[in-house]
Amino acid sequence: MTQSNVLLRIEGATKSFHLKPMFGAAHEVVALNNITIGIEAGKALAVVGESGSGKSTLGRAVTRLFPLTSGTIRFKGKDIAELTSRAEKLSYLRSVQMVFQDPFSALNPAHTIQHHLERPLMLHRSLHGAALVAAVREVLADVELDPEVTLHKYPHELSGGQRQRVNLARALAVGAELIIADEPTSMLDVSIRRSVLDLMRRMKETRSIAFLYITHDIATAQFIADDIAIMYAGQVVEWGKPERVIGNPQHPYTKLLLSAVPDPNVRLDGGGSKAFAREAEAVRAICRTASGSVLETEPGHFVRQVGSVA
Numbered sequence: 001m002t003q004s005n006v007l008l009r010i011e012g013a014t015k016s017f018h019l020k021p022m023f024g025a026a027h028e029v030v031a032l033n034n035i036t037i038g039i040e041a042g043k044a045l046a047v048v049g050e051s052g053s054g055k056s057t058l059g060r061a062v063t064r065l066f067p068l069t070s071g072t073i074r075f076k077g078k079d080i081a082e083l084t085s086r087a088e089k090l091s092y093l094r095s096v097q098m099v100f101q102d103p104f105s106a107l108n109p110a111h112t113i114q115h116h117l118e119r120p121l122m123l124h125r126s127l128h129g130a131a132l133v134a135a136v137r138e139v140l141a142d143v144e145l146d147p148e149v150t151l152h153k154y155p156h157e158l159s160g161g162q163r164q165r166v167n168l169a170r171a172l173a174v175g176a177e178l179i180i181a182d183e184p185t186s187m188l189d190v191s192i193r194r195s196v197l198d199l200m201r202r203m204k205e206t207r208s209i210a211f212l213y214i215t216h217d218i219a220t221a222q223f224i225a226d227d228i229a230i231m232y233a234g235q236v237v238e239w240g241k242p243e244r245v246i247g248n249p250q251h252p253y254t255k256l257l258l259s260a261v262p263d264p265n266v267r268l269d270g271g272g273s274k275a276f277a278r279e280a281e282a283v284r285a286i287c288r289t290a291s292g293s294v295l296e297t298e299p300g301h302f303v304r305q306v307g308s309v310a
């Protein structure tokens with residue numbers, strides 16, 4: 001990655017949550033532990049890991065939902081914690097859009113699709129009248145939805161895949177440069193997951209939109225990702241090009257994730273076979289000894305070493 005085309009640079013990002021449960025002692029949860037990773041303009045980074053590994057915390061930190069405990073997140077070189085003016089913050093929130101797992105959650109059931117797309121185009125691009133109508137049609141066509149059929153519908157009248165396309169159209173309407181897509185296909189019918197991933201890939205290639213693609217499913221990552229980062233217990237344990245990480249996995253946790261493929265529904269918590277659950281727990285025990293040392297096993301392929309303390 002060259003410095004000039006880095007869009008997002010996360011450096012030493014650590015996030016701890018202080019929990020005070022009703023029962024039991026107060027304690028810290030380290031959701032992110034010294035994460036350093038970047039995304040180039042127009043490229044996709046897939047962050048893959050099981051539930052609780054810290055993927056969503058990473059995405060939420062990038063959207064400025066909370067400050068980091070330590071470390072920095074820079075967007076186009078500027079530390080996002082130092083955006084002070086309202087204009088700077090709005091501009092950042094325009095450039096960085098979030099697409100959620102549940103495609104219904106971000107849409108207002110009381111409004112038509114036309115309304116959902118008109119608002120950002122009016123607010124952010126000051127469009128009105130005929131130009132506004134044309135732009136709404138254009139963004140719908142961009143996400144491969146027929147404007148004639150879709151414009152006047154309400155969210156509940158669309159399929160899950162169509163709703164997710166509307167969410168992506170909204171990000172286009174705002175003028176997003178980076179989309180954080182948090183499990184965007186996991187609630188969709190298996191038969192249409194691939195087409196939504198393909199659309200995201202085309203948005204990346206034709207519109208130069210970067211993606212932070214968050215998923216538990218390593219198999220889907222390779223459809224869109226230019227780089228892949230495997231997360232476990234708040235750390236990135238292996239990263240590099242998908243063909244290297246998936247084709248030649250080195251870290252025991254990456255191997256475990258891949259052993260659950262091609263059935264992405266195999267649960268790493270042992271919801272499937274007992275033998276798999278035992279193996280998964282053994283791997284986790286090894287991974288919990290992860291150290292700070294990282295080895296570049298082949299050019300551009302990095303693996304966090306296990307079994308020693310930093």
Ligand SMILES: Nc1ncnc2c1ncn2[C@@H]1O[C@H](COP(=O)(O)OP(=O)(O)OP(=O)(O)O)[C@@H](O)[C@H]1O
Nearest residue numbers: 017029030031049050051052053054055056057058
């Ligand atoms: N607001 C919060 N307060 C306290 N703990 C939190 C908070 N958000 C996340 N955590 C904890 O941080 C850890 C990482 O959570 P996170 O949601 O980022 O994982 P994830 O990999 O995205 O999992 P999932 O796929 O289930 O969302 C978990 O132990 C979680 O309980």
